[in-house]
Amino acid sequence: MARNDRHLTLEQLSAAIESGEVDTVVVAFTDMQGRLQGKRLHGRYFLDFVVEHGTEGCNYLLGVDIDMNTVAGYAMTSWDRGYGDMEFALDLETIRTLTHLPATAMVQCDLVWLDHTPVLQSPRTILKRQMDRAAELGFTAFAGTELEFIVYEDTYEAAHDLGYRDLTPSNQYNVDYSILGETRIEPLLRDIRNTMYAAGLNVEGSKGECNFGQHEIGFLYDDVLVTADNHAVYKTVAKEIAALHGKSLTFMAKVDEREGSSCHIHLSLRGKDGEIVFWDDAAGKRTRLYDQFVAGVLATMPDMTLLYAPNINSYKRFAEGSFAPTTIAWGEDNRTCAVRLVGRGAGARMENRVPGGDVNPYLALAAMMAGGLHGIEHELELEPALEGNAYTSGRPKVPGSLRDARDAFVSSAVARAALGDEVVDHYTNMADVELAAFGAAVTDWELRRGFERM
Structure with a gap:
């Protein structure tokens, strides 16, 4: 079918x-x-x-x-x-x-x-096991991923030869919601939108973002596995189409000192027959089940951050006042928090703002489901919503480095119970490999500061 x-x-x-x-x-x-x-x-x-x-x-x-x-x-x-x-x-x-x-x-x-x-x-197996776990409790999961990327006028080959430095972004100023700014690269964006539609993705549209040359193409909410599959295809195809246009684009979490590229993930549960379980229409408010799910995601945020932010570079996004979260808190339509709740009725859903454009969608969605189902199974209470600026709230912080996230993940009883020792040990080793590689590297930052002056 x-x-x-x-x-x-x-x-x-x-x-x-x-x-x-x-x-x-x-x-x-x-x-x-x-x-x-x-x-x-x-x-x-x-x-x-x-x-x-x-x-x-x-x-x-x-x-x-x-x-x-x-x-x-x-x-x-x-x-x-x-x-x-x-x-x-x-x-x-x-x-x-x-x-x-x-x-x-x-x-x-x-x-x-x-x-x-x-x-x-296997990432797809990891997600499917959490889907099976949800099914045992009577639920199915639906999700959407919002991927940002930056487009450059340089080809991938030219970018490589330049050491990925001093590239020319396709826009030279902030084009957030700018029709003119988006028109600059509409041939590329249109090609990606239409190719993705033909490939079976349900395309919403595209818009400009804050960093120079930064854009986003949105797709409709869908079954959680369909969303992950489509996400993986989209990332590859978007790069292939950019290359065919003589350009390059990147989903790196952070390429410079300006805004990083996020991948906000929206998620909700429904009953096996599609009934709404996150919203009580009669009362006009969230259900207790919804609150428990969100409480579980928040409670396991430090444990699961490795699967939301899997690379050294991922953590460069987490900066105050950047629209990337630093605080483990939730709010009603509050973009300063790690978790933002939006929508009503059938549209009620949580948004995880921690992942960046470099995220593996299967792993992040599995982590969110594992945390949320933990909250349901243990009937966790949801703390009051944070109002105002989460950056200055004094609340607990999202792990600030791959090392911190790795240590929380490997020692997490919840992660081991939900994902299995084989998975936790495997992805801990992936983090260890990255940390060792970065630790051995001499960066251009070190050379600029130290070659002559030290």
């Missing part, structure tokens, strides 16, 4: 391959860093062999750093274990066309071992 009429069924994909309309099928999964990884398969081979028998890839793909270097410390994959294979298990509900590429379709995958047991450390 297709997710909407722009996704393809297997029968429709088969017909497209038979007719020559599609000759290439991208088989992809999302890795630890939130990137699509996989293979491009000839359409005929995909139909004749892969649909029935599957395809495999090396398990090192869930045990590498950002540069695809094999690193030590992972229990599931190592030189001692021989770097064996995982199977890419096709999710035939995710088949979509990629109109920016000739005759190309894509199908996303789960990762399973060769005995067909799930790879527990």
Whole structure:
């Protein structure tokens, strides 16, 4: 069954391959860093062999750093274990066309071992396990992710050669909500919007943001797994389309001293039959269940920040007066808090403002669900809403560094109970790898300050 009429069924994909309309099928999964990884398969081979028998890839793909270097410390994959294979298990509900590429379709995958047991450390599996946990309590989850990015006039190749410094942003001033500013790069934005729509995403629109060249394209709220799948596809395709336009764009959390790029995540629960459980229409207010869920997300915020802010650079966003949160608090439509509650009735939802554009959507959504369900199961009380400026409230702070977040995560009983030891240990090692790499690096900041003057 297709997710909407722009996704393809297997029968429709088969017909497209038979007719020559599609000759290439991208088989992809999302890795630890939130990137699509996989293979491009000839359409005929995909139909004749892969649909029935599957395809495999090396398990090192869930045990590498950002540069695809094999690193030590992972229990599931190592030189001692021989770097064996995982199977890419096709999710035939995710088949979509990629109109920016000739005759190309894509199908996303789960990762399973060769005995067909799930790879527990796979981001998609981590989220699906929290979905199963919610289902056991009688709930389904819906979510939306708001990704900001910055567009540059330089190609990716030119940006690399410049050391990613002194690039030319596509706007030279703050274009937040500016129609003129957005028009400057409307050919690129329009291409991304329409390509994403054809790929099965429900596109809302685009708008300018605060930093120079910063923009956002919004998509409709959807099932939590659909949202995560679409998010991963969108990030890859947006970069590919930018390259086709001779430009580059980045989802880095913070590229300079101005505003960072966020990924605000909206989330709500519904009953199994779609009934509203976060809002009491008769009373015109939030339900106790909603309050418990939000209380759980807040209570586990320090424990789960590693999954909201997974990189060294992520923490550069957290600055007072920046619209990026520093305070663990909630407010009614208050953008200074880590959690903002918005909407009424069917639209009642919580917004987590901690994640940046570099977030892995599966991991962040799983963390929010784990925290919220913890709040429901333990009937946590929601503290009063923060009114006014959260930055100066004196409330507890979001972890301020990857090291702090890593230490909270590895020692969290809640994270281990909800996600499992295998997951906590795996992503703790990912943080350790990043911390070691950064600790060994000599930055341009150090060189500028110390080369001559020290």
